Amino acid sequence: VSAAPYDFDADRAVETVADHRFAAAITDRWNVLGGRPNGGYVMGVCLQALTRVLPSPDPLVVSAFFLRPVVPGPAEVRTAVIRSGRRIATGEATLYQDGKESLRVTAAFSDLRQPAGRTVVLAARPELPPPDQAMDLMGGRVIPELSIAQRVEYRVAAWPGWARGEPSGRPSQEFWMRFRDGREPDLLSLASLVDAAAPPVLELGETGSATIELTVHLRAHPAPGWLACRVATRFVIGGYHEEDFEIWDSTGALVAQSRQLALLP
Amino acid sequence: VSAAPYDFDADRAVETVADHRFAAAITDRWNVLGGRPNGGYVMGVCLQALTRVLPSPDPLVVSAFFLRPVVPGPAEVRTAVIRSGRRIATGEATLYQDGKESLRVTAAFSDLRQPAGRTVVLAARPELPPPDQAMDLMGGRVIPELSIAQRVEYRVAAWPGWARGEPSGRPSQEFWMRFRDGREPDLLSLASLVDAAAPPVLELGETGSATIELTVHLRAHPAPGWLACRVATRFVIGGYHEEDFEIWDSTGALVAQSRQLALLP
Numbered sequence: 001v002s003a004a005p006y007d008f009d010a011d012r013a014v015e016t017v018a019d020h021r022f023a024a025a026i027t028d029r030w031n032v033l034g035g036r037p038n039g040g041y042v043m044g045v046c047l048q049a050l051t052r053v054l055p056s057p058d059p060l061v062v063s064a065f066f067l068r069p070v071v072p073g074p075a076e077v078r079t080a081v082i083r084s085g086r087r088i089a090t091g092e093a094t095l096y097q098d099g100k101e102s103l104r105v106t107a108a109f110s111d112l113r114q115p116a117g118r119t120v121v122l123a124a125r126p127e128l129p130p131p132d133q134a135m136d137l138m139g140g141r142v143i144p145e146l147s148i149a150q151r152v153e154y155r156v157a158a159w160p161g162w163a164r165g166e167p168s169g170r171p172s173q174e175f176w177m178r179f180r181d182g183r184e185p186d187l188l189s190l191a192s193l194v195d196a197a198a199p200p201v202l203e204l205g206e207t208g209s210a211t212i213e214l215t216v217h218l219r220a221h222p223a224p225g226w227l228a229c230r231v232a233t234r235f236v237i238g239g240y241h242e243e244d245f246e247i248w249d250s251t252g253a254l255v256a257q258s259r260q261l262a263l264l265p
Numbered sequence: 266v267s268a269a270p271y272d273f274d275a276d277r278a279v280e281t282v283a284d285h286r287f288a289a290a291i292t293d294r295w296n297v298l299g300g301r302p303n304g305g306y307v308m309g310v311c312l313q314a315l316t317r318v319l320p321s322p323d324p325l326v327v328s329a330f331f332l333r334p335v336v337p338g339p340a341e342v343r344t345a346v347i348r349s350g351r352r353i354a355t356g357e358a359t360l361y362q363d364g365k366e367s368l369r370v371t372a373a374f375s376d377l378r379q380p381a382g383r384t385v386v387l388a389a390r391p392e393l394p395p396p397d398q399a400m401d402l403m404g405g406r407v408i409p410e411l412s413i414a415q416r417v418e419y420r421v422a423a424w425p426g427w428a429r430g431e432p433s434g435r436p437s438q439e440f441w442m443r444f445r446d447g448r449e450p451d452l453l454s455l456a457s458l459v460d461a462a463a464p465p466v467l468e469l470g471e472t473g474s475a476t477i478e479l480t481v482h483l484r485a486h487p488a489p490g491w492l493a494c495r496v497a498t499r500f501v502i503g504g505y506h507e508e509d510f511e512i513w514d515s516t517g518a519l520v521a522q523s524r525q526l527a528l529l530p
Contacts, residue, residue: 061478061526063328065355065371067348082369083332090330104347106330108477117504117529120469212373213326215480217526219502235519237484239382254500259524261326261482264382
């Protein structure tokens with residue numbers, strides 16, 4: 001086997017160790033603030049295992065419950081096929097570290113190149129300047145703890161308040177996103193990228209957000225190029241809050257939607 | 266044991282048959298068009314079983330995958346505790362009919378009376394006339410096939426286009442909702458009620474919507490009284506579409522949010 005050419009693919013690789021059992025290595029190359037592997041990345045490892053056991057090619061809807069902190073190092077993923085239907089195949093993947101269950105993923109796969117009905121789109125994509133006229137959110141800085149920002153590039157029309165030390169009180173953001181190493185987006189990477197950006201509660205002066213559950217809807221195969229993203233939180237209640245995410249591809253098509261329930265630190 | 270006083274409680278009752286195994290009877294009293302039991306109701310049976318095995322009192326986030334059509338009649342629910350943590354307990358419930366898995370529910374429970382942080386609400390509740398000045402959507406009609414409308418009352422400010430045979434092209438709706446028999450809302454009923462209304466795609470001239478996955482966030486214990494609801498679909502792509510639902514209680518507090526991925530018929 002040749003080495004995978006792109007970081008995202010190399011770092012999600014799983015190796016079959018038995019029927020429905022896979023070995024994985026969680027890297028420290030997708031860490032978020034706090035020095036923890038990004039939840040979307042870890043979920044991507046589980047999805048990678050599911051692609052091996054489900055007969056349908058495309059993730060359609062994914063739900064992940066984050067049970068324990070995941071740390072860089074070895075992990076085992078166990079899978080099960082829940083139902084293999086005519087249009088939709090549903091499976092489960094569980095990630096273990098040190099023998100303890102850390103992440104439970106349930107996902108329905110289908111074939112998104114086989115449309116199942118008509119298309120009506122009633123919302124508009126983010127209004128952003130072209131990527132080459134937008135600002136790199138990292139501005140060339142390297143924050144070692146935030147290794148995900150060495151893998152994913154973010155471009156914005158204007159500095160967010162939190163990045164200037166002046167949280168705006170408006171927990172929403174629009175921005176461009178892509179892999180820095182040139183890997184083009186696909187459905188599997190969209191499922192991880194919906195969790196790859198700064199949480200909008202930073203605009204409320206918060207320092208982070210811990211995901212409890214993340215649901216992703218994959219809606220269409222993305223075209224190559226930059227991804228236009230929109231993220232917002234509207235309801236923080238007793239510390240719990242939702243985070244809604246949309247990804248639009250370079251042709252202006254909505255390709256993924258997600259919602260997570262998270263807790264303030 | 267005395268009979269449960271309210272339909273919603275009687276029809277979700279589960280009986281322990283063994284450790285983590287429960288017997289249930291799916292009734293025909295919550296049917297939607299097509300004569301099938303409402304998915305939110307069936308999910309409620311699974312949640313009822315989970316309340317028996319999880320140490321935390323309140324559902325916080327629930328994800329349900331609808332695998333096969335459920336029919337009125339006997340069912341078995343099997344449960345498992347995935348993790349019982351300090352703040353959050355997570356479990357799984359699976360509903361079987363005729364030995365086949367029909368519904369897979371994963372849920373995290375917590376204690377919503379123990380706030381875990383601050384509250385910031387950035388959206389407004391639906392603008393509706395008071396319930397006694399709003400119109401009963403059923404207008405006294407009884408559609409035998411639609412038995413859920415004999416259990417749940419809906420009041421609207423104006424007739425929706427689909428109800429006049431003139432779909433508006435705008436797949437969104439605001440309305441009041443309550444149980445007809447006087448049962449007050451609680452977290453368990455909110456989790457079912459997010460799926461109890463007419464799908465907004467009726468306003469696109471469609472005749473229904475089949476849920477693939479439903480995620481519910483329970484945000485606060487509801488006050489007694491009418492529930493103000495808002496439902497919308499924004500993206501129908503190749504037949505697949507999301508449906509977002511909010512429920513606000515009679516004091517004007519957001520108490521539940523949900524999103525489902527569904528397929529046009």
